[in-house]
Amino acid sequence: MPTGDYDSKPSWADQVEEEGDDDKCITSELLKDLPLSGGLKETPLSADLSADLSADVELLKGGPLPSPKELINGNIKTITEYREEEDGRKVKIIRTFRIETRKASKAVARRKNWKKFGNSEFDAPGPNVATTTVSDDVFMTFITSKEDLNCQEEEDPMNKLKGQKIVSCRICKGDHWTTRCPYKDTLGPMQKELAEQLGLSTGEKEKLPGEPEPVQAQQSKTGKYIPPSLRDGATRRGESMQPNRRADDNATIRVTNLSEDTRETDLQELFRPFGSISRIYLAKDKATGQSKGFAFISFHRREDAARAIAGVSGFGYDHLILNVEWAKPSTN
Amino acid sequence: MKPILLQGHERSITQIKYNREGDLLFTVAKDPIVNVWYSINGERLGTYTGHTGAVWCVDADWDTRHVLTGSADNSCRLWDCETGKQLALVKTNSAVRTCGFDFGGNIIMFSTDKQMGYQCIVNFFDLRDSSQLENDEPYMKIPCHDSKITSAVWGPLGEFIIAGHENGELNQFSAKSGELLINVKEHTKQINDIQTSRDMTMFITASKDNTAKLFDSTTLEHQKSFRTERPVNSAALSPIFDHVVLGGGQEAMDVTTTSTRIGKFEARFFHLGFEEEFGRIKGHFGPINSVAFHPDGKSYSSGGEDGYVRIHYFDPQYFEFEFEA
Numbered sequence: 001m002p003t004g005d006y007d008s009k010p011s012w013a014d015q016v017e018e019e020g021d022d023d024k025c026i027t028s029e030l031l032k033d034l035p036l037s038g039g040l041k042e043t044p045l046s047a048d049l050s051a052d053l054s055a056d057v058e059l060l061k062g063g064p065l066p067s068p069k070e071l072i073n074g075n076i077k078t079i080t081e082y083r084e085e086e087d088g089r090k091v092k093i094i095r096t097f098r099i100e101t102r103k104a105s106k107a108v109a110r111r112k113n114w115k116k117f118g119n120s121e122f123d124a125p126g127p128n129v130a131t132t133t134v135s136d137d138v139f140m141t142f143i144t145s146k147e148d149l150n151c152q153e154e155e156d157p158m159n160k161l162k163g164q165k166i167v168s169c170r171i172c173k174g175d176h177w178t179t180r181c182p183y184k185d186t187l188g189p190m191q192k193e194l195a196e197q198l199g200l201s202t203g204e205k206e207k208l209p210g211e212p213e214p215v216q217a218q219q220s221k222t223g224k225y226i227p228p229s230l231r232d233g234a235t236r237r238g239e240s241m242q243p244n245r246r247a248d249d250n251a252t253i254r255v256t257n258l259s260e261d262t263r264e265t266d267l268q269e270l271f272r273p274f275g276s277i278s279r280i281y282l283a284k285d286k287a288t289g290q291s292k293g294f295a296f297i298s299f300h301r302r303e304d305a306a307r308a309i310a311g312v313s314g315f316g317y318d319h320l321i322l323n324v325e326w327a328k329p330s331t332n
Numbered sequence: 333m334k335p336i337l338l339q340g341h342e343r344s345i346t347q348i349k350y351n352r353e354g355d356l357l358f359t360v361a362k363d364p365i366v367n368v369w370y371s372i373n374g375e376r377l378g379t380y381t382g383h384t385g386a387v388w389c390v391d392a393d394w395d396t397r398h399v400l401t402g403s404a405d406n407s408c409r410l411w412d413c414e415t416g417k418q419l420a421l422v423k424t425n426s427a428v429r430t431c432g433f434d435f436g437g438n439i440i441m442f443s444t445d446k447q448m449g450y451q452c453i454v455n456f457f458d459l460r461d462s463s464q465l466e467n468d469e470p471y472m473k474i475p476c477h478d479s480k481i482t483s484a485v486w487g488p489l490g491e492f493i494i495a496g497h498e499n500g501e502l503n504q505f506s507a508k509s510g511e512l513l514i515n516v517k518e519h520t521k522q523i524n525d526i527q528t529s530r531d532m533t534m535f536i537t538a539s540k541d542n543t544a545k546l547f548d549s550t551t552l553e554h555q556k557s558f559r560t561e562r563p564v565n566s567a568a569l570s571p572i573f574d575h576v577v578l579g580g581g582q583e584a585m586d587v588t589t590t591s592t593r594i595g596k597f598e599a600r601f602f603h604l605g606f607e608e609e610f611g612r613i614k615g616h617f618g619p620i621n622s623v624a625f626h627p628d629g630k631s632y633s634s635g636g637e638d639g640y641v642r643i644h645y646f647d648p649q650y651f652e653f654e655f656e657a
Binding site for chain 1: 365395
């Protein structure tokens, strides 16, 4: 049984009750989060309400802010305080405490009733927010031996993968991302490869249109006027533009996501390796003459166009990644 | 868990200590303030004011009547725990680095730094003889010529003290005769902290050589080692589990040149028997200088170079956790 004078001492927040011979009940305020309203909530007053307040202040001749209120509802204590910020904004602070009663030994219960001293002498009952705050949630990160084992297991498959190529560059087929390719802006190796692939076919193709040229040159050298009816191809009589265009459409690709600075010559340079180009149309802004970001490239042969799609689609050009696909036949 | 953050100090924490029941937490820092807090809700009970320099050590006796503090202002002071009144002041020639009550609370021990031409001395006073403190006449003085004492605790039954030295040596000095009983050197660098287990049969040392080691109190036999990759500033033994918490981080002088992410300022939990780490708790912005387990084992506190003390109440996961060997 207690014999000290602590029972008669006026207590601030703690109620000491007799609980058997050895145990005591101590009540203390815990600065903890509550699901209802949160531990520490700052609610700025709404505009019209703060106007009302300031009106009150005027009436009260610069009177103070509303005095702090303390409300105890069951085991929840709410303290409402008002504070004026530096910028004149009035802030309402609601602090919620949970009052907990715990059993403790007599000595501990007695100590809980001690008067505060030193720098805390004038502190109100309960934790002073100047010295005691609740920190952000932290969690213990567990390191289990199992996890360590997993890590080791994970390492092994990684070693296995080391021999294999995970990343393959679209340009040079190297072991790196396409964007990291040293030939990124040159298309060099792809062109080489293409040339090897095509090998003879390209050579032949280039020769074929080359052969008739000397003939034409010879013809033109004479300086003689040749009427259209006698010119090469004159025999293809009645051949209209229509089927030709359709053939063009079949071998036309649409390139999008071009940069504004793209010129026709750039496109020519880019697509020439895939085969002979019959037409390049780069959409340009009428006023500024800048590219609108898309172009149509017509090849003579559909295979060349297909190769161009396979080769250039997704290719990084300037700072953009090109999108190449079959052009849809125009509606008109 | 939501740690309770105690902001009672302006400078880095040097030591934190619970009283025997664990309801009070004493914190000292490199500022002259000695704080005492209710560990349950982080409410500050008061401050013991009087010191004029950094306070290196604090201790409370078994019934939490008296508090002992040692400071770099060349004094060791005895306080009344309840009122904060200074009961006694012992002036020394150099800074007081470690202090402690024996288990009975009647005999106090404190050690002074090797500094300003003065050597490191362990002083013993008997509080029952009031003339000893008044006349500054310790009943026993143990001089340490080689390496200064950087941490010291009382052994079981008040028979001896265990002192950790700057060079990594551990010495056991008799509290009766003052003679050196056992000397071992398991650490290669300064021993920053020594804490005993609840029953005082074992103690753990924290050293600058990146390890913490467990020893038998009476024989100073080395039992276990806990290795980390940073200096260990403090280590504490859980009173209920076979767990050890280590606090550390790189040295204070290197803190500004490393980020908190790679600074490794977490408290690290090791299994006592398997010497393996099983958990970490983050939170401090600087190295942890002192850790302490609550005597009920359900919470622990840490004080850091950042000047904050954090009280952590463990989540249920900690108690459910089972170490898989």
